[in-house]
Amino acid sequence: MDRFEELKSKYQSVLRLVEQLGVRLQNVHLENNKLLIRGAAASQEIKNRIWDQIKLVSPTFDDITADITVDPSLAPPPAQAKTHKVNPGDSLSKLSKLYYGDAGKYMRIFEANRDQLTDPNVIKVGQVLKIPMD
Numbered sequence: 001m002d003r004f005e006e007l008k009s010k011y012q013s014v015l016r017l018v019e020q021l022g023v024r025l026q027n028v029h030l031e032n033n034k035l036l037i038r039g040a041a042a043s044q045e046i047k048n049r050i051w052d053q054i055k056l057v058s059p060t061f062d063d064i065t066a067d068i069t070v071d072p073s074l075a076p077p078p079a080q081a082k083t084h085k086v087n088p089g090d091s092l093s094k095l096s097k098l099y100y101g102d103a104g105k106y107m108r109i110f111e112a113n114r115d116q117l118t119d120p121n122v123i124k125v126g127q128v129l130k131i132p133m134d
Contacts (some may be wrong), residue, residue, distance in 0.1 A: 003030055004030040007030070007035035007064070008028070010057065011035055011037075011054070011064060013053055013056075013057060014037070014050065014054050014066075015037075017053050018039065018050060021041065021049065021050070022042065022046075022074065023041045023042075023046065023050065023068065024039055024071070024074055025037070025038070025039040026038045033063075034063050034064055034065050035064045036064075036065045037064070037065070038066075038067040038068075039067075039068055039069075040068070040069045040071040040074060041069070041070055041074070042071065042074035042075040042076075043070060043072065043075060047068045047070055050068055054066055080133065081112065081130040081132050081133060082099065082130075082131040083129065083131065084128070084129050085129075086123050086124060086125050086126060086127045086129060088125050091121075091123065092107075092109050092120050092121075092123060093106040096109060106120060108132055109130075109131060109132070112129075112130045112132045113129050113130055
């Protein structure tokens with residue numbers, strides 16, 4: 001096995017994580033007898049997670065160079081909240097069942113609407129509630 005394939009195999013968990021976290025890879029190759037991974041992450045947190053994985057594989061990282069920049073434009077757009085106009089007979093648990101398939105998740109809706117709700121058991125017909133979808 002040549003050195004490049006050997007290092008790719010050694011750092012397979014890092015390469016998998018890079019893919020899972022949506023890092024945009026520019027190149028992966030052998031440079032100065034080290035595996036070079038160059039890419040851009042959407043956040044510093046993602047970059048740190050990659051470095052944490054590298055350190056798990058090789059605490060001295062003497063056979064890898066990871067040049068990972070942070071590019072916030074790579075972040076996915078924030079999940080949009082839906083809205084629901086309260087009808088007669090509605091309750092937060094009924095809305096939770098409708099939107100999440102689980103009546104027990106009603107507190108997600110309550111927390112998203114703290115600006116207009118003070119009690120999760122009291123909603124008013126005509127109110128327009130935010131339904132978080134993330």
